[in-house]
Amino acid sequence: MTRRTMPYLFVLPAVLLFAAFKLYPILASFRLSLYKQSGGVETFAGLDNYARLLDDSLFWTALGNSAVILAVQVPLMLALATGLAVAFNSRLLKARSVFRLGFFLPMITGLVAYGIVFSVLLNQQYGLVNWLLGSDIPWLTDPLLAKVSLGLALTWHYTGYNAVILLARLQTVPTELYDAAAVDGAGAWRAFRHVTLPGLRPALLLTTVLSTIGTLQLFDEPYVLTGGGPDNATLTIGMYLYQNAFKYFDFGYASAIAYALALLIGALGLLQFKVLGGKS
Amino acid sequence: MKLRSLTLTWSLALTLAAVLVPFYWLVIAATHSSQEIFRTPPPLLPGGHLLDNLNSLQEKAGFGRVVLNSLGIATVYTLVAGTVCTLAGYGFAKFRFRGREPLFGLLMLGLVIPAQVTLVPLFRLMAELRWLDTYQAVLLPNLALPFGIFLMRQSMAALPDELLDSGRVDGCGELRLFLRVALPPMRPALAALAIFLFLFQWNEFIWPLIVLRDDSSLTIPVALASLQGVDDTDYGAILAGTAIAALPMAALFLALQRHFVSGLLAGAVKE
Numbered sequence A: 001m002t003r004r005t006m007p008y009l010f011v012l013p014a015v016l017l018f019a020a021f022k023l024y025p026i027l028a029s030f031r032l033s034l035y036k037q038s039g040g041v042e043t044f045a046g047l048d049n050y051a052r053l054l055d056d057s058l059f060w061t062a063l064g065n066s067a068v069i070l071a072v073q074v075p076l077m078l079a080l081a082t083g084l085a086v087a088f089n090s091r092l093l094k095a096r097s098v099f100r101l102g103f104f105l106p107m108i109t110g111l112v113a114y115g116i117v118f119s120v121l122l123n124q125q126y127g128l129v130n131w132l133l134g135s136d137i138p139w140l141t142d143p144l145l146a147k148v149s150l151g152l153a154l155t156w157h158y159t160g161y162n163a164v165i166l167l168a169r170l171q172t173v174p175t176e177l178y179d180a181a182a183v184d185g186a187g188a189w190r191a192f193r194h195v196t197l198p199g200l201r202p203a204l205l206l207t208t209v210l211s212t213i214g215t216l217q218l219f220d221e222p223y224v225l226t227g228g229g230p231d232n233a234t235l236t237i238g239m240y241l242y243q244n245a246f247k248y249f250d251f252g253y254a255s256a257i258a259y260a261l262a263l264l265i266g267a268l269g270l271l272q273f274k275v276l277g278g279k280s
Numbered sequence B: 001m002k003l004r005s006l007t008l009t010w011s012l013a014l015t016l017a018a019v020l021v022p023f024y025w026l027v028i029a030a031t032h033s034s035q036e037i038f039r040t041p042p043p044l045l046p047g048g049h050l051l052d053n054l055n056s057l058q059e060k061a062g063f064g065r066v067v068l069n070s071l072g073i074a075t076v077y078t079l080v081a082g083t084v085c086t087l088a089g090y091g092f093a094k095f096r097f098r099g100r101e102p103l104f105g106l107l108m109l110g111l112v113i114p115a116q117v118t119l120v121p122l123f124r125l126m127a128e129l130r131w132l133d134t135y136q137a138v139l140l141p142n143l144a145l146p147f148g149i150f151l152m153r154q155s156m157a158a159l160p161d162e163l164l165d166s167g168r169v170d171g172c173g174e175l176r177l178f179l180r181v182a183l184p185p186m187r188p189a190l191a192a193l194a195i196f197l198f199l200f201q202w203n204e205f206i207w208p209l210i211v212l213r214d215d216s217s218l219t220i221p222v223a224l225a226s227l228q229g230v231d232d233t234d235y236g237a238i239l240a241g242t243a244i245a246a247l248p249m250a251a252l253f254l255a256l257q258r259h260f261v262s263g264l265l266a267g268a269v270k271e
Helices: A006-032 A046-057 A057-089 A096-109 A111-121 A130-132 A143-170 A175-183 A188-216 A220-225 A239-248 A253-278 B004-029 B050-063 B062-096 B100-112 B117-126 B135-142 B146-157 B161-171 B174-182 B184-203 B206-211 B221-227 B235-265
Strands: A036-040 A041-044
Touching: A006 A253, A006 B062, A006 B100, A006 B117, A006 B135, A036 A253, A041 A220, A046 A253, A057 A096, A057 A143, A057 A188, A057 A239, A096 A143, A096 B004, A096 B235, A111 A143, A111 A220, A111 B004, A111 B184, A111 B221, A111 B235, A143 A188, A143 A220, A143 B004, A175 A188, A188 A253, A220 A239, A220 B221, A239 A253, A239 B117, A253 B100, A253 B117, B004 B235, B050 B062, B050 B221, B050 B235, B062 B100, B062 B135, B062 B146, B062 B174, B062 B184, B062 B221, B062 B235, B100 B146, B117 B135, B117 B206, B135 B206, B146 B184, B161 B174, B174 B184, B184 B235, B206 B221
Parallel strands: none
Antiparallel strands: A036 A041
16 A cells, blocks of 8 residues: 555545445436436437426426525524524623523424424414414415415524524634724624624625525425425425426436526525625 | 623523423323324323324334334444545545545535435436345435535544654554544544434435335334325324434433534634
8 A cells, every 4th residue: 555545545435435326416317307208218308308497387486485485584594593693602691501502402303303393383273383372373274374384493493503603603703803892982783793793704604505505405394394385385496306206207307407406506605605705 | 781691591591492392392292192182272291192102103103113224224324424424534634635625626516416416316226226125225325425524624634744644654554543543532523423424314304215115114204204194194103203203312412412513513614
C-alpha cells in the first residue's frame, strides 16, 4: 500500500456507494424522463413528458400548494426560530438547557408518528384541539384549514431544530459587539437589527435553504395527515410524483416531475444564496 | 431585570408545555381503546387498555416482528453507514490527494438533490436485482449519507496533523493510525453521528414503503401507515404503536443529548 493510494481507500466505499445508489439513479432518472411506458414497452418520447407537465393542472395545484407553504409557513417558522434562539441565548433565561432540549424534542419524532398524532388531535368531532377550544373547526376537511393544519404540524416539528442551528451561530457573535451597541445607546430592537441579525446571516441562509429543500420535497406529512386532500388542497409535488410512479406506474412522467422539482430546488437555492449570501 | 427574567422564563415554559402536549397525549391515548379516545370529553388521564392495544397490534400487524425489523435495520445501518461516513470524513479531512475537492463536491451534491429524483430508478434497480423485500434494499442506498460524511469531515478537521505525523514517523501503519490515534478523541462526534444515523433510519418512511411489501418485513413507520389506511381503523392500537416508535427514541436522545446537539452542530454553521 503506497502513500499515494491510501487516501483513496478511505473515501472509496463512500464514493462507490454514492456512484451506484445516487449518481446512477440521478442520471437514469433523466433518461427515463425521456421515455414513455405503455403495456410494458418503453418508447422514446423526447420532451413529451415535460410538455405534459405544462398542461397538467394537478401538477400546478401541487406546485401552488408547495409555494404557499414556502411563502407563508417557512418565513413564520424561521422568525419563530430566531426568537427562540435569541431567548435561548439570553442571560435572562433560567434553565436554558431544559428549553433547548424540550423544543428540540419534536424533531426526534418520526414524520409518520407525528402525522398520526396530529391527525387524531385535529379530528373535527373528537379531537383534543377542538374540545379545548370549545369549537367545531374542520381542521383537516376544509381545503384552506387543511393547509393551515399541515403548516402547524411542520412548524411544530422543525422550529426547535432551526432554533438550535441559529443558536449555534449566535453563540459565535462576540458579546463585545452588544456592549458597544449599548454604549452607543442602542435599545434592544436596534441591537437585534444591527448586531444579532447580521451575525445570524450564514445560519439564516442555511436554515432557509434547508427549509426550502424540505418543503419542496414534502411527502410524509401530507401522506399521513391529509392524504393530499381534501380536494388536493394539500397535494405536494413529492406526493404527486409518488402517485404517478407507484400508483399509476408511469415512471417516465414521474421522472419528469422529479427533474422539474430538482431544477426548481436548484434555482431557488441559487437565488437564496444570491439574496442572503451576499457579503458575509 | 429580575421581573423580565421571570417573564421570559415563564412565557417560554408555557410555550414549551404547549409544544409537548402531543407527547403527553400520545402516552394517554396509547392506554385507551379507540372508543375511549374518540369520546367527548377526550381522556386526559391514563386508561387500562395498553395491553389490549399491544395485543391488537401484534394480531393485526405482527408488531413484535416489525419492532425487531426496525431495531435490526437501524442498528446495522448505524454501524455500516457510520463506518462508511467516518472513513470518508477522515480521508477528506486528513489527506491531500488529486481529485479531493471535486469528489467531495460530488458527494455534497447529494445534500441538494431531492431524494425523489432517485426513487424510480432505484426501485427499478432493486426489482432487477430481485432485492425487493430484502434488508439490503432498504440499507444500501443511504449508506454514503452526505450529511454524515460532511459531519465527520468537519469533526476530523479539528484533529491536529502533528499527532498523525508523529505516528507516521514512528512507523505506524495508516489503518492503525486511523483506529488508534484518530478515532479515540472523536468519541463525542461519533456518538452524535450514531444517534443521528439511528434516528434517521428508525424514522425513514418513503424508501422502506417502496421496497418493502411483505407484512413480515415492514418497519414501524410503514406498518403504522398501512394500519391507518384501513376502514374501521383501530386508533388505540395505532397510537400504542406510535408511542413505541416515538418514546424510546426520545428517551435515547435525552440520555445521549450531551453529545448530540453540540456534536451535530459544531461544524454545521461555521464558514
